Amino acid sequence: MDALGYKCPNCAADIQFSAKEQKFVCEYCNSSFTEQEMKEIAALQEQQHPDRPEEAQQPDDEFTEHTSVYSCDSCGATIMADENTAATFCYYCHNPVILKGRVSGEYRPSYVLPFQIDREAAIGHFKEFVKKHRFLPKDFLSAGQQEKIVGLYVPFWVTDVNVNAEMDALGKRIRSWTSGNYSYTETQEYALARKANVVIKGLPADGASHIDDDLMEAVEPFDYAKIKPFAMQYLSGFLAEKYDMDYAKMFPRIQNRAVQASDQLVRQSMTGYSSVSVTRSDIKVMNTKWEYMLLPVWFMTYKYNDKVYEFALNGQTAKFVGEPPLSKSRLAAFCIGLGAAAAVLTMLLGVIVS
Secondary structure, rough: HHHHHEEOOOOOOOOOEEOOOOOEOOOOOOOOHHHHHHHHHHHHHHOOOOOOOOOHHOOOOHHHHHEEEEEEEOOOOOOEEEEEOOOOEEEOOEEEEEEEEEOOOOHHHOOOOOOOOOOHHHHHHHHHHHHHHOOOOOOOOOOOHHHHHHHEHHHHHHEEEEEEEEEEEEEEEEOOOOOOOOEEEEEEEEEEEEEEEEEEEEEEEOOOOOOOOOHHHHOOOOOOOEEOOOOOOHHOEEEEEEOOOOOOHHHHHHHHHHHHHHHHHHHHHHOOOOOOOOOOEEEEEEEEEEEEEEEEEEEEEEEOOOOEEHHHHHHHHOOEEOOOOOOHHHHOOOOOOHHHHHHHHHHHHHHHOO
């Protein structure tokens, strides 16, 4: 069969026929496909001829020559910057970083989404966050902390996903009424079946292992309409994280998000029933097409009581996410003040009554 020569459509690893499962199996990402599915994948791959911009095809030499890489011995972060930017501290743990030289061309992204929010506006959004949380530690946004707010290009694997979804369910419509002295309930049952080809465009997953995945998912979405072919000038004045998780390692996250989204979409199509009980669900990622991109995030970490708090501001949409630390001393002072005010009010009321 011709399809035997194809790589896994999800992670590009070798795919082999499993005599035990009677399917074509990728041992790297655990994807499996029937012979018919492999034929469909092969046909789809032959039809796809992506037109990449000329800028995206330029040699990696320019990227290697003009990009410096810094390493943090404390937390392991590896930071990239253009040759004119001197990184002096780690954006994540605030410890000094050491210049390691150049980064190899394999880490050159295909695309970049330029920052739409400058540093001044970013600090303004952090200040608005402070106004909404009165029990933050006093130095949360001190001058020193503001200096540590960093414009960071986060490495993302952005994926177009093709999903086959099949689902069977039992739908019930229940109608109740009263006639005379009797109450009646009518239950109608329907066998529901759904089969769908779901296409999800631009599903992102960050490729930096020490950046919190939930934080990066919370800062979504990004508008890819303004994406640009990567060019060195976009790094000027900003830092970039170097990915340490390649796409094959990221695929399980992409797969999980795609399956969950497809499952929700199919379930939402089963409307008009009092209840729906799914009896069979078979949702499988059939094909992926991914690109390595840098997406803009204003990033700040704050250490309080031996815990590191992470905050992120979408550098395009200004969506702000992060868990605020609670200053127990400020909360206690507020409660004491509130109690004192209540005591004075009670005393005044007592005087008035007497």
